[in-house]
Amino acid sequence: MVFVQKLCPRHRRRTLMWLGVLCIALALNGSGNTLSAQASDVTGIVRDSLNNETLPNAAVMLVGERFRTLTDEFGRFTLVNVPTGEHILRVEYLGYLPLELEITGGSAIPLSILMKPDAFELEGVTVETSTDIIQPTGEISVIKLSPRKLATLPSLGETDIFRTLQLLPGVSGTNDASSGLFIRGGTPDENLVLLDGMTVYHVDHFFGVFSAFNADAIKDVRLFKGGFPAQYGGRTSSVVDMIGKSGDNENFNMSAGVNLLSARAVTEVPLGGKGSWLVSARRSYTDVIRTGLYNSIFNTLEGEEEEEPQPTRPGGRGGGRGFGNFQQQTIQPDFFFYDLNSKLSYSPTDSDVVALSVYAGEDKLDESSLGNEITTPNGQTRLTPDRVDVSDWGNRGASGRWSRAWGSRFTSDVLVAYSEYFSEAALDVESTRFARGFREDNEVTDFTVRLDNTWRPFQASDIGVGFQFTDTEVAYSFQRLQGDSVRGGLDLGGTGALTSGYAQHRWLPSDRFDVTVGVRASSYDRTENLYWEPRTSLHFRITDQVRLKGAWGRYYQFVKRIENEDVLEGSRDFWVLAGERLDPLFAEHRIVGASWEDDDYLFDVEAYEKDLTGVSQFSTRSRRRPGQALRDLFFSGTGEARGIEFLAQKKRGRLTGWIGYTLADIDYELEGFNDGNPFPASHDQQHEFKTVASYQAGPWTLSGIWVYGSGRPYTIPEAQYPIELLDGRMLSYIHVGEKNGQRLPAYHRLDVAATRRFESDRFFYELNLSLFNAYGRNNIWYRQFDLDELPMIVTDVKTLGFTPSIGLRVGLR
Known part of the structure; x- marks a missing residue:
């Protein structure tokens, strides 16, 4: 079956128009229920009883009926065809007490539902009755996260959304230096990260110790680990959809x-009962005050000398020299960050909501170091080279949204969003023999206009249809330095326009079946192709506790992040647009699973398989002749990701938490790279085991996390050759072993925390005491290789060791 078509502009427009017709056809397929004269629609809005915050994605249902609906982003819901008479309405939302109330079918008055957090008073202090943080939803591979519960988990002072997502099966949680999400074999750039509809391209703050999102400004998070529906596009791995407060x-x-690292503040200003304005800001102060925690992170990249020098494999071709024993060297970084969130929401009428969101965040990192004198294993001393290594990166964005309920069954949302990512990096290593360095700049901007329509013609039928236009501009420049000379450069840039349309239909033919079918079509101007992305998912309920589920879908990505391989200093990444040289990234998802759940426990298993094409790598070491253009050093090919995930969760009681295990494999095969042989991806990790537990001990909440992951692969250099060219210039050639042929030691760590809330008449205080890496495991992030002298110096770049932390939050009651 062909899913990519070469079409002229007229045919592309016609195809997108037909998606609207498809929407109507799908509606007719769901006409199993007809409108009864004895039935009417029930509408309403769900809010937090304490602060009037609307609650999105809350489950609303009639007790005894098989159908349910979810509130939209603004807390609104509709139950259609509710028979006249008395009914019990039930509302559920993660972190809140379930609410049941009597309603009368046939009433035209919208309901205003106020939900209470699941807490109680103990000795005058509010204590949570449940510490449940995650909730697998009824959709396949979808997990919901409660940001308001994150403060009870161990942390480095900052409650962190993405660090919590890393504790789920299928999501790698063993990289202390990145809060990016490696999900089911995908890389962070393959995740669609949305904040109030705007795309966020980079999610790391502060060395990746925590993410770029302030949990105080987020109220709802949903993670689609795979098989996501047609309303989402432009990424091939997963979706993280966040809604700001x-x-x-x-x-x-x-x-x-x-x-001990930063300070933050949140302010909420009411707008006459019709809306509100929220501003949240956060900034580190480590450039002003250096605390004990700062010094601990300052030494994150500290290398420790090996007790016994370890030999590498002997090698070398054409008279090249191999490297035997190695030594360790220390690097000390300096850094700071800030971020800002602002959201204004206003409801001019009962049917309309207008929202404006702004986000900005930036990091500055300096890993420079002066040369120092070291002693080699043979007793000689030498001076290591000076290093200048600086980076600056961040995100900025804004979105405006208008949502209108045209009636009880039809809603439209119009979104206009702008997003910008920037990154600047420079490395200069002074050396008498192998001076090296680079200059790198990368910028991505996108402008998006999106229209989403939802229609519920019948109780068992939900129709969605929408259109999206995104204009993306990418600029990338790279210069390879050797001493004071530029030995190669790469300038990539351009713009790409992506026009997409989708239609999807969720249909419940009986109380046991739940079927979603959708299709997305995308026209990309740089390839002049039309890309079809059909998707479907199915749930079958065998009993009240047991469910079977499956999903299949095809996904394309047109702006992607390429790994810039560097076996000496650690690889970097950069964003590029697909086009003439690089094909769009493609993935086909196949997922099956089963679950058992009652009020107290959940057991869930899912197996997945993904076929990938358009996988790309950039490697300067693969240059085969002097003067070869850097543009010729891109390699593309295929990949395959497979895995199985297990989740066991205890949802109620004083002791709650979950255990997760993932068995996975991700391999790439790139034409002309690694001698054409398949190799494990750099983020491949076969085994991961995670345990998260929380215990309510009176007013204290005690929690712990233990994570284990098998070693990740890396590439080791075997020899370096200085080659004199005919014009007298020297070319440095590095011979390496098999791509990702070695593995780092296994990763594991234990984190523990104690949290308590104190209250007075006007204020509340939340105290968190945490121990990160409680037993001080020396986990290795990656290895650096200094080939300047013999024996070779290898630096084990370590992650954080034993690190205590304390955090305090104060607010108005």
């Missing part, structure tokens, strides 16, 4: 927090 529309609120 709107704020209290009736009362002024503010809170502030401080820890």
